[in-house]
Amino acid sequence: MAKNKKGMTPEERLAAALVPEKEWPYALPDGWKWVRTGALNDYKLSSITPSTNPDDAFELYSVPSIVNGYPEITKGMEIGSTKQLVEKDDVLLCKINPRINRVWKVSAHTTLKCLASSEWLVVRARPFFVSDYLMWFFRCPYFRKRMLSNVSGVGGSFMRAKSRYVQTYPVALPPLSEQHRLVARIESLFAKLDAAKAKVQAVLDAHEKRKAALLHEVIAGNLIGVGERELKPLSEIVDLIRIGPFGSALHKEDYIQDGIPVVNPQHIVNQVICPDSRKSISESKADSLAMYKMCANDIIIGRRGEMGRTAPVGEDEAGWLCGTGCMLLRLKKEYDVKFYSLVIASQKSKQYLKTHAVGSTMKNLNEKIIRNLPVPVYSYAEQQEIVAILDRLLGREEEVRQSAESVLVAIDSMKQSILARAFRGELGA
Structure with a gap:
């Protein structure tokens, strides 16, 4: 068995990284282990010299500004913060305001050199981990809670996760075959939920248009057939x-x-x-x-x-x-x-x-x-007639809006439930 320069095989290094049972966050199925984030990370911070020019040969990952969005990916432009070199399949955890739980994997399609803002904590999976598995694990409720357990600053963009603590957080390690299965299962379920979410969002988007159309009819006088005044x-x-x-x-x-x-x-x-x-x-x-x-x-x-x-x-x-x-x-x-x-x-x-x-x-x-x-x-009688009609129509629209928003909340809750179950070994076929 090949050994690294420290004289340890991958199996020996994994054994040394195991979390003692008394420190387990929760019990795992047979064959699963708990290891610390730092022990699964092969990333070494790469120095970026002032002469590094992020021109068209670089793809840049800045910190995303929207809650559930993806990081801003640009080419040939500077990132405001300091930078670090990253590679395809590296997993990025945003240190800023960890309650938002922004996790991203460096694009699989990229053929460029990649730079990332230093506001990302970079995890490069060792051979016993699958990058996609780590990406989903870092998004689960357990790990999000861990990310919030040790922060500096107070509130919003002033709050930052502390890297030295993140490296000590336990990560559930199933066999490689189970990691691949879980990734496929999560992505399949999420694809169905995202398709449903898109349909519900379309209903919400149309709500404002329908409401605007109704108010236009008010001004035009069409609701009571009196014509535009x-x-x-x-x-x-x-x-x-x-x-x-x-x-x-x-x-x-x-x-x-x-x-x-x-x-x-x-x-x-x-x-x-x-x-x-x-x-x-x-x-x-x-x-x-x-x-x-x-x-x-x-x-x-x-x-x-x-x-x-x-x-x-x-x-x-x-x-x-x-x-x-x-x-x-x-x-x-x-x-x-x-x-x-x-x-x-x-x-x-x-x-x-x-x-x-x-x-x-x-x-x-x-x-x-x-x-x-x-x-x-309009006359007072006409105003009251229009308001009565609008109350009925807008009331229906409001019921539709509230129902759609409750479905969106339920979908997000289902996603968190799926992730929680997946990393407890409870997500079956």
Whole structure:
């Protein structure tokens, strides 16, 4: 049997890497073993000199910026962080914010030299491991929990897994034939789940289009067969337009837990106000800003970022505070707030607001823009008839959306269950 330069055969090296039974994370089937991540890793950090030029001869793996996406792969461009040489089939674990659990295998199709950001921990499988098996194992719930057990920094991109600890984490090692079988089984099941997920996502994608089409029918008057009405400036149907308080009126130290909610654009979702208990103020502070309190039958509009975020204010939200990033509308009594909240959220209105919004870093709406927003004018009876029809139609759409989202959650949960079972030896044929 060939020995390495340290005088150990692969079998001897594997035996030396075994995790003592008292340290096993959980029991394994007969023939499986626990070994430490560092013991299965043949990767040696490769130095990248300043003269290394990542031109067209290199494929670059930077850290992905999306939660469930793949790493950004480019050719002939610099990575912002320091770099390391990697090879086909190396497994990459992202050290940044390990709760996202970003794991990737260097492309099997590549024929180029490869560089990866140093924010990846590189694992190069030794002969007794299959790279695809490791990739899936590193994505399982057990290993994700391990990755989070020793981190530096606090929260999000400031949190990093510590490489020296990761190298000590136990990895389940079945025989090679079982590794190949598990990879094939996982990929087969995941392919079916991904196909189902794509169909559900298509339903969700179509939801917004259907909703936009319904709101277009509102403005056109087609829902009640009265035809399109003349558009008039919003100023003709309102008694009050008020922008939220200046930022200087609300400071970080003013916010408390479970006080009077302060409503900003991110708290307006699908025509509903969704407060954040951490973004609230005391009653005395709210009283000092009484002119910005919302009243029942107001409309609140987000004036920054995404255009068209609106919601009618109900009795439950009366007394809450309009935040700096929003503005209040108070309609004349003959105009229905639910109807005109939907009109302002329509695609046609959003396009108008996008076109006229001001600012370079972040688009903003001012009072003049809102006053001049063109809206259709219907009688109060017509408004109520349209709202009744919309409530029914949008209610059905919302049921479809919620059902689709619950299916997506279930699919992701099934994937985690499959991985958990696979690496406990419970995933049969």
